[in-house]
Amino acid sequence: MTEPLIFDLGAPGRGSCSMPEVDVPALPLEELIPERLLRASPPEIPEAGEREVAGHFTRLSVLNYGVDTGFYPLGSCTMKYNPKINEYAARLPGFARLHPYQPAGQVQGALRLMYELQGYLAEITGMDFFTLQPAAGAHGEFTGLLMIKAYHESRGETGRRRVIVPDSSHGTNPATAALCGLEVRQIRSGPGGTVDLSALSEALDGETAAVMLTNPNTLGLFESEISEVAGAVHRAGALMYCDGANMNAVMGISRPGEMGFDVIHLNLHKTFSTPHGGGGPGSGPVGVKGFLAPFLPYPLVNHSPETGSFFLDFDRPQSIGKVKSFYGNFGVAVRAYAYIRALGGEGLREVSENAVLNANYLLSLVRDSYRVPFDRPCMHEFVLAPPAGFKEAGLHTLDIAKRLMDYGYHPPTVYFPLIVEEALMVEPTETESRATLEEFAAALVKIAREGLEDPELIKESPHGTPVSRLDEVSAARRPVLRWQPPEGK
Amino acid sequence: MRYVLNTDGDRRVMLDRIGAAGAGDLFRDIPDGVRLRRPLDLPHPMAEPGLHRHLRELAGENLNLDDYACFLGAGSYDHYVSPLVDQLLLRSEFYTAYTPYQPEISQGTLQATFEYQSLICALTGMDAANASLYDGASALAEAALMACEETKRGKVVISGATHPEYRATVRTYLKHRGIEVAECPDTGGVTDAGLLARLVDGRTAAAIIQQPNFFGCLEEAPEIGEAARRHNSLFVVCADPVSLGLLEAPGEYGADIVCGEGQGLGNHPGFGGPYLGYLACRQKLVRRLPGRLVGQTLDKRGRRGFVLTIQAREQHIRREKATSNICSNEALCALAATIHLCWLGKEGLRRVAELCLQKSHYAHRLITSHKGVQASFKAPFFKEFAVRLEEDPEEVNRRLLQSRIIGGLDLGRFYPGYAGQMLLCCTEQRTREEIERLAAGIGGIAND
Numbered sequence: 001m002t003e004p005l006i007f008d009l010g011a012p013g014r015g016s017c018s019m020p021e022v023d024v025p026a027l028p029l030e031e032l033i034p035e036r037l038l039r040a041s042p043p044e045i046p047e048a049g050e051r052e053v054a055g056h057f058t059r060l061s062v063l064n065y066g067v068d069t070g071f072y073p074l075g076s077c078t079m080k081y082n083p084k085i086n087e088y089a090a091r092l093p094g095f096a097r098l099h100p101y102q103p104a105g106q107v108q109g110a111l112r113l114m115y116e117l118q119g120y121l122a123e124i125t126g127m128d129f130f131t132l133q134p135a136a137g138a139h140g141e142f143t144g145l146l147m148i149k150a151y152h153e154s155r156g157e158t159g160r161r162r163v164i165v166p167d168s169s170h171g172t173n174p175a176t177a178a179l180c181g182l183e184v185r186q187i188r189s190g191p192g193g194t195v196d197l198s199a200l201s202e203a204l205d206g207e208t209a210a211v212m213l214t215n216p217n218t219l220g221l222f223e224s225e226i227s228e229v230a231g232a233v234h235r236a237g238a239l240m241y242c243d244g245a246n247m248n249a250v251m252g253i254s255r256p257g258e259m260g261f262d263v264i265h266l267n268l269h270k271t272f273s274t275p276h277g278g279g280g281p282g283s284g285p286v287g288v289k290g291f292l293a294p295f296l297p298y299p300l301v302n303h304s305p306e307t308g309s310f311f312l313d314f315d316r317p318q319s320i321g322k323v324k325s326f327y328g329n330f331g332v333a334v335r336a337y338a339y340i341r342a343l344g345g346e347g348l349r350e351v352s353e354n355a356v357l358n359a360n361y362l363l364s365l366v367r368d369s370y371r372v373p374f375d376r377p378c379m380h381e382f383v384l385a386p387p388a389g390f391k392e393a394g395l396h397t398l399d400i401a402k403r404l405m406d407y408g409y410h411p412p413t414v415y416f417p418l419i420v421e422e423a424l425m426v427e428p429t430e431t432e433s434r435a436t437l438e439e440f441a442a443a444l445v446k447i448a449r450e451g452l453e454d455p456e457l458i459k460e461s462p463h464g465t466p467v468s469r470l471d472e473v474s475a476a477r478r479p480v481l482r483w484q485p486p487e488g489k
Numbered sequence: 490m491r492y493v494l495n496t497d498g499d500r501r502v503m504l505d506r507i508g509a510a511g512a513g514d515l516f517r518d519i520p521d522g523v524r525l526r527r528p529l530d531l532p533h534p535m536a537e538p539g540l541h542r543h544l545r546e547l548a549g550e551n552l553n554l555d556d557y558a559c560f561l562g563a564g565s566y567d568h569y570v571s572p573l574v575d576q577l578l579l580r581s582e583f584y585t586a587y588t589p590y591q592p593e594i595s596q597g598t599l600q601a602t603f604e605y606q607s608l609i610c611a612l613t614g615m616d617a618a619n620a621s622l623y624d625g626a627s628a629l630a631e632a633a634l635m636a637c638e639e640t641k642r643g644k645v646v647i648s649g650a651t652h653p654e655y656r657a658t659v660r661t662y663l664k665h666r667g668i669e670v671a672e673c674p675d676t677g678g679v680t681d682a683g684l685l686a687r688l689v690d691g692r693t694a695a696a697i698i699q700q701p702n703f704f705g706c707l708e709e710a711p712e713i714g715e716a717a718r719r720h721n722s723l724f725v726v727c728a729d730p731v732s733l734g735l736l737e738a739p740g741e742y743g744a745d746i747v748c749g750e751g752q753g754l755g756n757h758p759g760f761g762g763p764y765l766g767y768l769a770c771r772q773k774l775v776r777r778l779p780g781r782l783v784g785q786t787l788d789k790r791g792r793r794g795f796v797l798t799i800q801a802r803e804q805h806i807r808r809e810k811a812t813s814n815i816c817s818n819e820a821l822c823a824l825a826a827t828i829h830l831c832w833l834g835k836e837g838l839r840r841v842a843e844l845c846l847q848k849s850h851y852a853h854r855l856i857t858s859h860k861g862v863q864a865s866f867k868a869p870f871f872k873e874f875a876v877r878l879e880e881d882p883e884e885v886n887r888r889l890l891q892s893r894i895i896g897g898l899d900l901g902r903f904y905p906g907y908a909g910q911m912l913l914c915c916t917e918q919r920t921r922e923e924i925e926r927l928a929a930g931i932g933g934i935a936n937d
Contacts, residue, residue: 094548109550326761
């Protein structure tokens with residue numbers, strides 16, 4: 001089942017175009033733009049009719065798998081249900097049809113929403129201030145680390161040029177440190193999968209700018225010694241950065257601010273139910289303790305008690321500057337705002353309780369059939385490794401992932417975290433039913449059996465998808481990254 | 490509970506199976522010292538009808554561009570978006586999917602992204618484009634970093650007529666890598682090419698311009714590209730993709746990297762985001778591209794399919810050695826741009842560009858015919874232009890609002906030297922009647 005490229009549809013002279021004729025007195029093109037700046041030939045855009053375009057993209061959509069299609073237990077990504085009222089809200093003309101440079105007096109509702117959301121996120125995380133400017137989690141990390149750097153520099157501590165990350169960290173953590181011009185030092189996790197305090201203490205010194213941690217960590221384990229970790233980091237004069245990717249486990253239960261973190265980024269597209277969009281847009285708000293507030297990117301949304309109105313505060317002389325144009329992914333913020341207002345504080349705590357319950361229940365259903373590298377109660381996600389005998393049969397985690405597609409599931413995250421060989425990282429989220437978890441567990445258990453009985457069946461999977469396994473090696477070696485017009489055209 | 494399916498009965502069964510007495514047991518790894526001992530202090534939950542009303546009321550506190558004719562541009566544009574775009578974006582297989590790491594069940598996103606990359610290449614005259622970045626500002630910053638990596642040089646020269654927020658973002662990204670950012674001021678609304686040529690030297694990784702620039706003016710781009718080439722610096726052009734329906738593809742006049750804001754293609758102004766940054770380059774730079782790339786390949790049965798490719802550039806593989814830290818991009822906005830361009834077609838995009846050009850020039854003629862109003866700049870322009878007013882722009886805008894018009898941007902916000910000058914934009918959306926109302930509003934009182 002394949003779909004032609006849009007470039008292979010349509011016909012010369014056919015077009016959807018229902019743009020009007022020019023309705024103002026017009027001048028010849030050459031009088032308006034020097035010919036040397038004009039295009040010699042039109043860009044190769046398909047000439048398809050609206051009906052063809054609608055059909056093409058509809059057919060493409062059914063080759064995809066989304067949260068609404070079925071179970072999507074992708075670890076670290078929190079693929080929870082995306083409530084439809086959020087989509088409605090973001091499309092209201094009063095939100096979607098606003099220009100970012102309209103004067104504040106014309107956009108009080110939008111500024112109010114942003115201001116309130118900043119406050120809600122601060123309350124949920126135990127931080128003092130939030131910026132909504134970063135467009136994604138990694139963008140939030142960038143913003144947060146730059147603020148930490150600016151803080152140290154403001155105190156004359158310019159030698160703090162190193163960031164410590166555990167070996168279980170997300171790839172964005174070290175990549176962000178490098179983007180900020182900082183060095184990365186990776187420390188080994190302890191035998192229990194959490195931070196090894198002695199390894200951390202050894203790594204900490206006067207050149208440490210920050211320690212980046214995820215809590216619960218990427219193995220789905222809560223860092224029980226987090227207060228001791230924070231104490232050691234702060235004694236060394238460094239700051240604590242929280243990758244908030246796993247906030248879905250602890251809302252209303254524990255707050256990073258109280259754990260000793262100084263900075264946190266959240267992923268509105270994970271914890272706060274905004275859709276992932278096939279890769280984006282996301283939103284990565286950053287929260288800080290009060291002492292870092294001067295360094296937040298400008299502008300901040302603020303409220304004037306005197307006038308009772310909301311405004312954009314550009315007067316921030318110590319700000320790290322801007323990390324993107326305008327004020328962040330506002331449309332994503334609208335969705336997250338709607339979600340928080342739908343659930344309230346109690347509802348968010350129930351989200352986390354059910355996320356953790358679902359993960360532990362699912363783990364209990366598969367722990368006898370798979371290897372569990374860190375076999376203890378988990379938080380909102382857990383990590384498995386392939387069953388005994390799979391390695392000998394030449395089977396890998398990837399094969400399990402592909403076979404799950406035949407049973408109608410999106411596979412878990414594979415080969416992450418890096419400290420578990422052949423990792424399968426499972427995050428069911430709170431929005432799945434007990435029945436779904438049981439059916440998924442049954443499929444995993446069945447695959448464990450199939451692998452030993454008929455390894456070829458699994459190696460050749462998936463069998464029922466629009467395409468079978470694709471040749472990724474050739475794709476990378478001889479990249480074909482675009483459609484090319486036929487010769488002579 | 491909303492969005493959670495477990496009943497009390499389910500929870501009982503599940504807790505029993507786990508061997509936990511209650512939900513509290515699930516969190517026993519969390520030490521008492523870091524437990525929250527009170528409920529979160531958030532507003533009470535709202536039932537859906539009340540939430541629906543609340544959201545409408547909040548939205549209703551804003552003046553929106555459906556009710557007011559908007560002549561603001563400056564990096565966010567009120568171009569027409571067909572309902573076709575939004576209805577296809579609402580296919581939940583698209584918008585509720587994750588990044589297409591599992592290609593067998595992600596061909597929809599992957600093929601659409603391949604088509605997006607192809608369209609960006611066609612518009613810009615480049616060989617390869619990535620799957621999108623956050624916005625025009627961050628795309629320009631990434632382009633500058635690419636140029637520094639490629640040339641192993643530590644300085645970029647950027648035109649001061651580039652969007653001020655883009656320049657601010659570029660400075661944020663480059664400062665911490667120890668890269669010098671030299672700004673070349675404008676003369677009469679366009680980059681001073683002579684000065685720029687003097688600023689570009691053997692240490693310069695890239696010369697960067699915006700076309701059309703922030704003032705709406707067209708740069709003598711080929712000449713600036715020449716200046717870059719004299720020192721083997723790369724030439725980076727930040728281009729409005731809508732303008733490329735009429736204007737020469739930057740690849741044809743020597744650009745090495747072309748990037749920009751793609752919002753004007755199928756995405757609403759949305760109070761500044763989400764937008765999409767596009768980034769395209771010549772073949773020799775492909776392996777330095779940040780972010781995701783989709784490539785064509787074959788499956789085991791020889792059928793064409795698409796995959797994420799050349800991933801050895803990316804953070805999840807290379808960690809601190811990655812070309813960028815980007816993970817999430819703006820895939821759905823890129824899908825909107827793809828559908829929008831395909832809907833417009835070859836002729837349609839040209840028509841949109843012509844409408845922008847003719848309407849903005851008509852507005853320019855009407856407005857500058859008023860006594861006391863002068864054109865700020867003489868350079869040719871595409872869809873935006875600046876005028877010098879006798880009155881305070883804020884005052885003029887207040888008056889325009891009474892005629893249901895959202896007026897232009899006071900350039901003084903970013904360029905103190907140009908205070909009192911108003912930047913105006915006409916997209917294809919602005920009707921003749923609206924333009925005449927704008928001109929009357931500006932001029933009527935100016936003649937008093």
